[in-house]
Amino acid sequence: MEHGEIKVEIKDDFIVVTMPGTSFRTSYCKSPNEPKLIQSTVMEVDKDAPVSRKEFETLAWEAANAAARELGWS
Secondary structure (H helix, E strand, C coil), X not given: CEECCEEEEEECCEEEEECCCCCCEEEEEXXXXXXXXXXXXXXXXXXXXXXXXXXXXXXXXXXXXXXXXXXXXX
16 A cells, blocks of 8 residues: 555554655554554654754654555554
């Protein structure tokens, strides 16, 4: 799945979000007790990317939530 400048991949029980051309990468998993996503505590950051970390986090969160809805996770 592609969401603009963001790439979303489903790997087992994780939604992995990256920004091609950068080192930005984060992942989300389904909460075991609630219909929401939990972001991994590990996130790769790219200080030279064309967007800030905060902008990437916002784009990644929106893309991951869209993917979760498509998967029926939320």
